[in-house]
Amino acid sequence: MAARLLQHVLDEAQQRGYQRLSLxxxxxxxxAPAHQLYTRFGFQLCGPFDxxxxxxxxxxxxRNF
Structure with missing residues (x-):
């Protein structure tokens, strides 16, 4: 279920023209399971933002699009 929800968020972000999503x-x-899920969907470690x-x-x- 988590993977389906994350995929929906990514699809929506891409459809809206977002260039990047950060979390x-x-x-x-x-x-750890969340980190593995995010990594599987292309997220990479970064520094603090905003x-x-x-x-x-x-x-x-x-994750960049």
């Missing part, structure tokens, strides 16, 4: 998620071990600051509890990822 912030937790860094704790229980987030008003985020570097935080040991956060992982930042981005």
């Amino acid at each position: 912030e998620t937790g860094s704790q071990p229980f987030f 008003s985020y600051n570097e935080d040991p509890n956060s992982i930042f990822m981005t």
Whole structure:
């Protein structure tokens, strides 16, 4: 179900002409399945964006279209 929802978000972003999607998620071990899902869909690690600051509890990822 998570993969289908993420694919829907990606399809919608692409249809709207977005050039990039970025996300912030937790860094704790229980987030590992989410990190794997995002990686499978082309997201790569990046630095903080927008008003985020570097935080040991956060992982930042981005995907270009």
